[in-house]
């Protein structure tokens with residue numbers, strides 16, 4: 001069964017799927033104002049997968065929630081294909097870390113079909129046909145009629161991912177979707193996600209605090225500074241550096257560790273020697289470095 005056309009297809013030379021422009025995000029609490037994210041700007045082009053990487057509390061989830069439309073910006077603008085984001089919309093699908101994001105009273109197919117009806121306006125028959133197809137694509141073909149409480153955590157995440165991809169949103173927003181899984185399941189699902197992204201050409205914003213996951217999944221990695229979150233550095237990840245165990249992957253992983261942990265990393269070389277190694281590699285470029 002064919003894909004639905006992605007939503008908000010960009011006009012040639014038009015604005016990118018996502019533009020975050022000088023965005024600051026603050027929370028008002030009883031104890032005062034918390035600035036979670038400060039003056040962050042970036043864009044995501046069609047088919048790009050941007051991994052937002054940073055330590056706990058640096059504002060990754062806050063930023064993702066603002067892109068989803070759950071939070072208003074304190075200043076700056078978030079644009080989807082040029083249009084300002086003011087509220088949640090069916091052109092953005094979010095996959096959360098939590099296993100309880102499915103509707104418990106609907107089956108696997110029912111969860112996916114419900115999203116297709118709501119977001120794409122499909123009729124019942126077509127939405128269920130597509131939903132069963134998507135359940136099969138994520139390895140849940142035999143569980144299409146199962147209810148969420150009968151599934152493992154990994155199976156629930158597979159269903160949430162299928163639901164998000166099925167809708168073919170303008171952008172997929174993923175907030176540490178594999179963080180609560182065991183290490184083996186996490187690795188397998190990262191690979192499967194990568195395959196789905198490459199097959200569908202999905203545009204993604206992927207939040208993680210794991211360097212290896214960011215490098216494996218992302219075509220670009222934005223490293224955020226600790227609280228309040230700002231953009232510390234940006235890395236392009238060429239295909240050769242995406243595979244764990246390769247020299248390019250190891251070098252880029254080390255370089256990002258050095259940036260995040262600095263002198264605390266025992267095996268870290270001096271910044272100058274790391275820079276020299278970076279320069280020796282033609283495609284591992286730091287494209288932004290504030």
Ligand SMILES: Nc1ncnc2c1ncn2[C@@H]1O[C@H](COP(=O)(O)OP(=O)(O)OP(=O)(O)O)[C@@H](O)[C@H]1O
Nearest residue numbers: 027029034036055056057058059060061062063209
């Ligand atoms: N609802 C809220 N009210 C007040 N402060 C909040 C709220 N949510 C988050 N914060 C604060 O905003 C900052 C950023 O939090 P956020 O959850 O976005 O970070 P994160 O990088 O996603 O962290 P983690 O990786 O641990 O999930 C933190 O200082 C946090 O305490």
